[in-house]
């Protein structure tokens with residue numbers, strides 16, 4: 001699926017299931033902060049070693065990437081390997097419940113227009129403070145809500 005990203009440029013979205021298949025020497029993709037990176041040809045060059053990247057292959061490497069405290073050079077290098085983004089509908093599948101809680105706490109007051117736009121309830125989220133995951137079928141944003149507040153995701 002291709003769509004307009006936040007900056008108006010075309011973004012290629014990948015479903016989580018497609019990314020998970022890219023976990024071999026032939027093709028290695030990882031996810032960092034919802035962006036998808038093709039690191040296949042970088043495996044042998046990675047200063048931190050091939051193995052750490054292979055362990056994350058096909059999945060979310062955000063936490064490990066950030067834990068290392070990569071330099072700005074490393075981040076620039078990574079930017080050249082971006083091939084697209086995780087499909088918005090799959091983001092909650094990899095976000096940890098604690099991240100969901102944080103979103104709810106920090107983004108309280110954002111401009112989700114629950115009630116103004118058609119929306120469907122698409123599932124329950126396991127984080128204790130979150131009751132519903134709603135999805136707008138117009139504006140392509142998701143939000144989480146419980147009895148007292150609501151947050152864009």
Ligand code: HEM
Pocket residue numbers: 030037039046047048049052053056061064065068069070071072073074075077078081
């Ligand atoms: C596209 C993704 C990545 C790029 C471009 C990248 C690049 C680099 C670079 C340039 C360094 C040298 C140190 C620095 O400049 O910060 C480095 C070190 C390292 N990286 Fe990555 N890295 C990536 C992903 C990852 C991931 C996902 C992990 C963990 C699973 C990881 C673990 C490490 C480790 C352990 C080191 C060694 C740190 C040290 O020796 O102090 N890297 N990486």
